Amino acid sequence: MGIYPRNTFGLLGILTEPLVHANVKHLISNSVPLFVLGWCLIYFYKDLGYAVFPLLWIFSGIITWCIGRESWHIGASGLTYGLSFFLFFSGVFRRYIPLMAISILVVFLYGSTVWYMFPVSELIEKNISWEGHLSGAFSGFLCAVFFRKYGPQKPPDPFENEEEEEVEEDI
8 A cells, every 4th residue: 555666556555655654653653743744734824734735645655656766665754744844945935934933843843854865864774765755855845835925925014115105205
């Protein structure tokens, strides 16, 4: 039920991969960040979150299917990486203080996971799908870029118009 890259029998895994875990420890290690990041997505991005979540699910699976090494890829890590990268970059792109605070929180809580997106993670633990992590991160970044003009935005500066009026009065 996981993703087996570049094989038709591994295509179903694009939909089922986040639901399949190797053991209880793997399930818990994905569930806690998935719950926290998913809550942040829905709370801060409301309607947009309901569009972003399934896109992250599908895109991270498709990219893993395309770039993964020939082995089974399972777990919700790609989705977790997608959420964390979306929340981080979306806050940065919007330059809106509450969303930037979420970006900082994501870095504080999950910043060290960035090292598991590269082939070097195979040296730490061979069973880690760095391809799934990288796919999720890339999907999160792409969604943050694509949806940067949708959803919550930085409110206009209330003093911006006053400064323009003062300049016009001086002239």
